[in-house]
Amino acid sequence: MSVDLVEVVRSGFRECVHRGSVVILDSNGDPEVTLGEVHLPIFPRSTNKPMQAITLLRNGFEPIDDTELAIATASHFGEPDHIALVQRLLDRTGFDETQLGCPPDLPSDERARADVLAGKTRAEAARRIYMNCSGKHAAMLATCAINDWPTVGYLDAAHPLQRAVSATIADITGEPETDLGIDGCGLPIVPVSLVNLARAYAAMATGDPGTPERRVADAIRAHPRVISGTDGPDLLTMRATPGLVCKIGADGVHAGALPDGRAFAYKIDDGHDRARMPLTQAILRRMGVEWTDAHADLGTPAVLGGGARVGVIRAIPGLLG
Numbered sequence: 536m537s538v539d540l541v542e543v544v545r546s547g548f549r550e551c552v553h554r555g556s557v558v559i560l561d562s563n564g565d566p567e568v569t570l571g572e573v574h575l576p577i578f579p580r581s582t583n584k585p586m587q588a589i590t591l592l593r594n595g596f597e598p599i600d601d602t603e604l605a606i607a608t609a610s611h612f613g614e615p616d617h618i619a620l621v622q623r624l625l626d627r628t629g630f631d632e633t634q635l636g637c638p639p640d641l642p643s644d645e646r647a648r649a650d651v652l653a654g655k656t657r658a659e660a661a662r663r664i665y666m667n668c669s670g671k672h673a674a675m676l677a678t679c680a681i682n683d684w685p686t687v688g689y690l691d692a693a694h695p696l697q698r699a700v701s702a703t704i705a706d707i708t709g710e711p712e713t714d715l716g717i718d719g720c721g722l723p724i725v726p727v728s729l730v731n732l733a734r735a736y737a738a739m740a741t742g743d744p745g746t747p748e749r750r751v752a753d754a755i756r757a758h759p760r761v762i763s764g765t766d767g768p769d770l771l772t773m774r775a776t777p778g779l780v781c782k783i784g785a786d787g788v789h790a791g792a793l794p795d796g797r798a799f800a801y802k803i804d805d806g807h808d809r810a811r812m813p814l815t816q817a818i819l820r821r822m823g824v825e826w827t828d829a830h831a832d833l834g835t836p837a838v839l840g841g842g843a844r845v846g847v848i849r850a851i852p853g854l855l856g
Contacts, residue, residue, distance in 0.1 A: 537571040540803065540854065541810040545838050545846035552851075553810040555787060555803040558729045559818060559855075562796040564737060566730060568821065568855055576726035577802045578716050580784030581610045583704065583725065584671055585739060585751045590703040591674050592747035594696070595681040598674075598754075599627065605758040606670035608751060610783065612764025613642025613651075613665040620761065621669045628677040632664045635673065636690045637720040640666035644764050668720035692723040701725055707735045707748070719785060732790050733800040740780050740792035752780040752792075768811055771834045776824050781815075789815055797822050809836050809848055817850035 543551040556571025566573070588608045598604040603624055611617035625631060639661035642648045651660045663669060675696060679686045684695045691697065692715050701723070705712050708731040718724040727735070742749035755762055759773040762782065772791070773779050781791025787803025789811060799818045803810045812834040820826060826833075838846030 537804050539851050540570070540801070541814050541848065541850055543809075543838060543846065543848050546840070547846075550838075550846070553787075553803050553805055553807055555801060555810075555814075556729055557801040557814070557818065557855075558733050558799065559821060560730070560733050560737060560796075560798045564734050564796070564798075567797075569730075570854070573729040573800075576710070576713065576728050577732075577788065578718070578724050578784075578786075579727050579732055579790070580718065580724070580786060580788050581668075582732060582782045582784035582788050582790045582800070583727070584608045584610065584668075585755065585780075585782055586704050586707055586735060587671060587700050587722075588674070588751045589707065589739075589747045590696075590700045591678045592750060593703060594678050594699055596674055596678040598624075601754040601757050602761055603674075604750065604754040605761040607674035608755055608782070609670045609762040610667045611670060611762065612644035612647065612767060613640075613667065614644050614647045614764050617670070617761065617764065618664055621664055621673050624670065624673045624677065625664075628673070628680060630673065630676045630680075630686075632662065634676060634686060635663040635666075635669055636675075636722075637663055637666040637668050637672045639663050643667060646765075666720060668718075668722075671722075672720065690721050690723070697723050704735075707738055708732065709734065729790075729800040729802060733792070733798040736780065736782075736790045736792035736800070737796045737798040740778075740794055740798070741796045755780050755782065766834065768808075768815070768834055771812070772815055772819075775826065775833060776819060779819075779824075783811065787811070791815075793822065793824075813849050817855055821855040 541553040558573040559568040606620040715723040739752040759770040763769040778794040786806030790800040792798035
């Protein structure tokens with residue numbers, strides 16, 4: 536059973552509560568804190584992107600720099616620098632935007648979205664390259680070309696690339712292979728338990744230098760803005776926590792690991808974004824990360840009444856000990 540994780544308190548009254556499951560691992564990979572259903576598979580959503588990028592490196596993809604590897608793991612906000620990186624990757628590998636298998640979308644960043652919508656309808660403005668997964672899809676096309684795999688139909692679970700992704704995720708997580716789902720971008724998604732998702736991030740954070748696991752972790756740590764965007768949860772969290780490698784996933788998933796291999800993963804049942812940062816901060820404090828006053832309520836929306844702050848969104852007091 537999932538447990539109460541985060542509460543919304545307005546004027547001293549608990550107005551809402553977000554339930555879910557959390558695991559924190561020690562540096563040996565053993566569970567230190569378990570709350571809720573940490574051994575049952577969930578869809579990891581975009582927290583699986585680093586593992587997909589590891590697959591690409593294992594199969595010959597060679598980025599020209601760490602920013603290109605970072606954009607291959609990104610849930611980017613569609614800001615101009617993100618789009619430029621994806622376009623550079625497409626140009627360098629001989630593909631164009633029409634070959635991306637992800638659906639057309641608008642940037643998630645408000646300013647970037649307003650800019651592309653100016654004078655246009657949503658249907659006119661939406662493009663595949665704006666979709667937050669476009670960097671991953673561009674890198675997958677490049678990997679298909681390197682291996683002489685078909686680029687048409689690369690989203691199919693039976694495609695050689697997707698079989699390689701499933702094998703990599705099974706290898707890194709130790710999770711038995713099972714039925715796949717379909718992610719928001721159209722790619723297959725492999726169910727993984729929270730405890731094994733956390734172990735995968737620990738493996739990335741502590742991998743030997745030069746290995747695909749470590750290369751992905753280092754690219755994410757070096758370029759947190761590339762994998763997210765302005766004021767994105769991962770950008771804010773990694774800036775506040777040197778050495779952390781982390782990645783959010785849609786519908787309330789987050790996973791990360793510190794350089795010594797301590798790791799966490801959680802799933803918020805209702806998928807609400809406002810519960811993310813209070814829970815992530817509480818987990819990192821439980822793991823011994825020192826947060827300064829400047830990092831208090833980092834990225835957490837305020838509870839307002841008449842324009843004034845009248846409440847707080849916080850992890851349940853005493854939740855993590």
